[in-house]
Amino acid sequence: xxxxxxxxxxxxxxxxxxxxxxxxxxxxxxxxxxxxxxxxxxxxxxxxxxxxxxxxxxxxxxxxxxxxxxxxxxxxxxxxxxxxxxxxxxxxxxxxxxxxxxxxxxxxxxxxxxxxxxxxxxxxxxxxxxxxxxxxxxxxxxxxxxxxxxxxxxxxxxxxxxxxxxxxxxxxxxxxxxxxxxxxxxxxxxxxxxxxxxxxxxxxxxxxxxxxxxxxxxxxxxxxxxxxxxxxxxxxxxxxxxxxxxxxxxxxxxxxxxxxxxxxxxxxxxxxxxx
Amino acid sequence: xxxxxxxxxxxxxxxxxxxxxxxxxxxxxxxxxxxxxxxxxxxxxxxxxxxxxxxxxxxxxxxxxxxxxxxxxxxxxxxxxxxxxxxxxxxxxxxxxxxxxxxxxxxxxxxxxxxxxxxxxxxxxxxxxxxxxxxxxxxxxxxxxxxxxxxxxxxxxxxxxxxxxxxxxxxxxxxxxxxxxxxxxxxxxxxxxxxxxxxxxxxxxxxxxxxxxxxxxxxxxxxxxxxxxxxxxxxxxxxxxxxxxxxxxxxxxxxxxxxxxxxxxxx
Numbered sequence: 001x002x003x004x005x006x007x008x009x010x011x012x013x014x015x016x017x018x019x020x021x022x023x024x025x026x027x028x029x030x031x032x033x034x035x036x037x038x039x040x041x042x043x044x045x046x047x048x049x050x051x052x053x054x055x056x057x058x059x060x061x062x063x064x065x066x067x068x069x070x071x072x073x074x075x076x077x078x079x080x081x082x083x084x085x086x087x088x089x090x091x092x093x094x095x096x097x098x099x100x101x102x103x104x105x106x107x108x109x110x111x112x113x114x115x116x117x118x119x120x121x122x123x124x125x126x127x128x129x130x131x132x133x134x135x136x137x138x139x140x141x142x143x144x145x146x147x148x149x150x151x152x153x154x155x156x157x158x159x160x161x162x163x164x165x166x167x168x169x170x171x172x173x174x175x176x177x178x179x180x181x182x183x184x185x186x187x188x189x190x191x192x193x194x195x196x197x198x199x200x201x202x203x204x205x206x207x208x209x210x211x212x213x214x215x216x217x218x219x220x221x222x223x224x225x226x227x228x229x230x231x232x233x234x235x236x237x238x239x240x241x242x243x244x245x246x247x248x249x250x251x252x253x254x255x256x257x258x259x260x261x262x263x264x265x266x267x268x269x270x271x272x273x274x275x
Numbered sequence: 276x277x278x279x280x281x282x283x284x285x286x287x288x289x290x291x292x293x294x295x296x297x298x299x300x301x302x303x304x305x306x307x308x309x310x311x312x313x314x315x316x317x318x319x320x321x322x323x324x325x326x327x328x329x330x331x332x333x334x335x336x337x338x339x340x341x342x343x344x345x346x347x348x349x350x351x352x353x354x355x356x357x358x359x360x361x362x363x364x365x366x367x368x369x370x371x372x373x374x375x376x377x378x379x380x381x382x383x384x385x386x387x388x389x390x391x392x393x394x395x396x397x398x399x400x401x402x403x404x405x406x407x408x409x410x411x412x413x414x415x416x417x418x419x420x421x422x423x424x425x426x427x428x429x430x431x432x433x434x435x436x437x438x439x440x441x442x443x444x445x446x447x448x449x450x451x452x453x454x455x456x457x458x459x460x461x462x463x464x465x466x467x468x469x470x471x472x473x474x475x476x477x478x479x480x481x482x483x484x485x486x487x488x489x490x491x492x493x494x495x496x497x498x499x500x501x502x503x504x505x506x507x508x509x510x511x512x513x514x515x516x517x518x519x520x521x522x523x524x525x526x527x528x529x530x531x532x533x534x535x536x537x538x539x540x541x542x
Contacts, residue, residue: 013357
């Protein structure tokens with residue numbers, strides 16, 4: 001192909017490049033700009049120093065995010081393995097069933113957990129019928145984490161499953177032939193081989209869990225403010241864009257750091273989708 | 276072991292579907308409670324048909340999803356074709372790094388960053404509020420684009436480059452060669468990207484929440500303002516209808532896929 005037509009075909013990417021500068025890069029510059037200015041536009045560090053007040057909120061968000069991610073991993077890993085063992089037709093149906101809830105509004109699904117978890121809710125009235133005293137579940141830390149696990153579990157199952165479905169079975173058999181018991185096979189063979197799926201599952205659950213803002217308001221009853229809730233309030237209630245921007249900037253940096261740490265485990269930069 | 280894995284699978288799926296079952300059950304409730312079932316009725320489905328605000332927001336959601344997925348598919352496919360021609364190096368990795376930003380950044384950060392841009396530019400150009408259909412469309416196209424690009428790029432890499440050159444040697448103009456040879460071979464990637472863009476756009480709440488104005492409400496935003504007070508079961512009825520239609524579409528898609536697989540096996 002002549003260099004001229006190759007230049008021309010490179011040019012078809014230019015509308016996208018203009019778009020991404022305008023609507024991906026420029027907005028991030030505005031986040032930085034608002035973080036370091038006050039309402040009148042003058043340079044200030046006040047928004048950054050005000051952040052120390054929110055340190056407990058940041059810590060709680062990270063803690064909840066880590067717990068939810070670990071629980072998702074523990075639930076998803078065996079399920080992904082079970083699915084990958086089925087015939088192709090059953091696999092496809094089960095994958096469809098895992099993805100299906102994600103197409104429903106997460107707001108409605110979270111709201112409907114409220115009906116399940118309330119003191120006089122569905123779970124407690126079922127428990128009452130078999131003679132168990134009602135358990136207080138709504139507005140607890142556990143309920144918030146349950147909401148996160150519920151909403152983001154498919155993001156953990158899918159990448160782990162898609163790696164497991166392509167595993168080389170002769171490797172697992174070799175491991176068994178070499179005398180590995182069931183636990184050794186899982187620990188030394190299946191887990192290492194599904195690592196790329198596990199890593200992308202962890203990031204896909206951790207990032208939305210840390211930054212969520214709706215789940216804790218509904219299932220935590222407002223007593224477990226997460227960083228997303230604080231940011232949302234700055235933009236939709238108190239209209240302090242500058243403080244909101246600096247909170248978001250810190251959140252973004254936190255997530256970039258944790259992603260960089262996670263990426264050291266895989267170290268590949270394939271340009272393509274995991275799923 | 277077999278029984279254990281069956282029980283385990285059942286429990287995980289029960290967990291995933293419990294709130295959806297609750298939602299479907301209470302859409303048939305005869306009272307307006309969402310926690311006490313007092314009897315079967317279709318009242319909420321009737322109420323839904325008369326709820327103009329909800330139907331309006333459903334219509335808005337679909338319009339926005341169609342527009343944003345079409346625009347992002349065209350823009351994203353062109354981008355992928357161009358990026359595919361870039362040599363490996365700082366320019367290409369720079370473009371790919373920027374492309375990944377909307378996927379890796381928390382949605383709330385993407386939402387507020389665009390809101391800041393729109394509000395800032397809006398103040399410069401006019402006194403009226405700028406947030407509305409236009410800003411939401413820009414936001415949706417922006418978060419859809421990476422999904423289109425990352426679905427099309429691998430297909431382009433799989434395409435034999437000699438084919439397009441052969442077509443040109445046989446007298447095709449480069450543009451004709453692209454539409455007749457390259458485009459058909461990357462079509463599956465384009466369609467997957469477009470479907471992903473469409474569903475992401477239908478479902479998006481967080482980014483829409485920060486970039487929308489009072490004049491243009493989508494369904495997720497209408498649901499959000501309702502859950503601040505109390506959700507009426509007609510919203511459950513609508514969700515149940517959406518659930519059933521997605522289920523039917525997926526089953527049909529599955530049947531079509533296994534049929535086409537059987538065909539290729541027979542050949």
